[in-house]
Amino acid sequence: MKRNSRLSLALHTLGHMARDPEQTRKSADIAAHAGTNPVVVRRVLGSLREAGLLVSESGHAGGWRLARAPQQITLADVYLALDERLVAPQADTEEHNCSVEHALHARVSKVMAEVEQTLLAKLSETNILAIRGSADEGMGE
Amino acid sequence: MKRNSRLSLALHTLGHMARDPEQTRKSADIAAHAGTNPVVVRRVLGSLREAGLLVSESGHAGGWRLARAPQQITLADVYLALDERLVAPQADTEEHNCSVEHALHARVSKVMAEVEQTLLAKLSETNILAIRGSADEGMGE
DNA sequence: AATACGCGCAACTGCTACTGTTACAAAATA
DNA sequence: TATTTTGTAACAGTAGCAGTTGCGCGTATT
Numbered sequence: 001m002k003r004n005s006r007l008s009l010a011l012h013t014l015g016h017m018a019r020d021p022e023q024t025r026k027s028a029d030i031a032a033h034a035g036t037n038p039v040v041v042r043r044v045l046g047s048l049r050e051a052g053l054l055v056s057e058s059g060h061a062g063g064w065r066l067a068r069a070p071q072q073i074t075l076a077d078v079y080l081a082l083d084e085r086l087v088a089p090q091a092d093t094e095e096h097n098c099s100v101e102h103a104l105h106a107r108v109s110k111v112m113a114e115v116e117q118t119l120l121a122k123l124s125e126t127n128i129l130a131i132r133g134s135a136d137e138g139m140g141e
Numbered sequence: 142m143k144r145n146s147r148l149s150l151a152l153h154t155l156g157h158m159a160r161d162p163e164q165t166r167k168s169a170d171i172a173a174h175a176g177t178n179p180v181v182v183r184r185v186l187g188s189l190r191e192a193g194l195l196v197s198e199s200g201h202a203g204g205w206r207l208a209r210a211p212q213q214i215t216l217a218d219v220y221l222a223l224d225e226r227l228v229a230p231q232a233d234t235e236e237h238n239c240s241v242e243h244a245l246h247a248r249v250s251k252v253m254a255e256v257e258q259t260l261l262a263k264l265s266e267t268n269i270l271a272i273r274g275s276a277d278e279g280m281g282e
Numbered sequence: 283a284a285t286a287c288g289c290g291c292a293a294c295t296g297c298t299a300c301t302g303t304t305a306c307a308a309a310a311t312a
Numbered sequence: 313t314a315t316t317t318t319g320t321a322a323c324a325g326t327a328g329c330a331g332t333t334g335c336g337c338g339t340a341t342t
Binding site: 177178180199200201202203 | 331
């Protein structure tokens with residue numbers, strides 16, 4: 001994967017957390033399960049913490065935990081927390097030299113904005129309990 | 142831009158072509174107008190030719206032309222011709238080791254497929270006449 | 283036939299973004 | 313105090329893409 005690796009890692013981890021919200025997990029264990037590096041895990045989960053989805057603690061009994069009930073965390077929350085946007089939107093500081101560019105930008109950005117809203121609406125319909133799987137394996141649960 | 146540069150170049154060029162479908166344009170002129178390189182133009186427009194949207198000819202009076210009426214070329218045609226996909230979809234040859242990954246992939250890919258369809262539907266509603274601008278400037282028209 | 287013109291294509295060079303890795307400081311606990 | 317775990321900065325490796333150069337091929341002009 002390329003663009004979705006952060007999102008995948010985040011959702012995968014949240015899926016496991018949704019099973020056992022009380023358990024505190026350390027980044028090393030999460031990384032081992034996901035086949036990546038603890039620092040990468042901290043980077044990604046750090047974004048989720050900034051968005052208020054997770055809490056982290058240092059020290060002996062430290063690690064990562066859900067900041068609220070799994071029912072109250074949707075896929076849209078995660079998507080927004082990671083700043084993933086389908087259409088690279090923001091600061092469109094480009095000069096539109098000719099009228100074709102004007103018309104083009106107007107049409108395309110309108111469509112993209114609508115699609116982005118559609119995506120967010122669909123992602124909002126699913127919370128992370130829905131992706132917690134069923135069997136009992138993984139990360140010591 | 143990053144991911145949209147090919148799409149922008151393609152649509153920009155088609156917008157101009159929609160104004161004067163008879164005129165044949167050479168890649169050097171198109172590149173000069175778009176602020177890029179003739180080879181880049183040929184690469185991008187080459188994809189549109191493979192999709193049957195454009196024709197190109199060598200030699201003295203050679204260059205690029207629309208393969209059919211501008212009313213019959215929609216933004217969706219261009220999007221598909223360039224193989225742009227919102228969700229990197231195709232060969233999903235990844236091992237889904239745990240049930241969370243299963244559930245996650247199922248949910249996310251379903252949402253993404255639906256959004257992709259939404260996008261294509263919206264893009265299909267606009268043909269390249271709509272992005273041809275209005276004023277008379279650019280590329281010698 | 284010879285020449286000029288424009289596309290087709292391959293190869294190479296930066297540039298950018300991202301993941302992975304190492305190293306170290308800060309916080310919390312035994 | 314010593315240990316554990318996060319937080320963060322710095323750097324290497326990788327992949328994708330735009331840009332560039334060079335050359336071959338087809339086509340129109342002369």
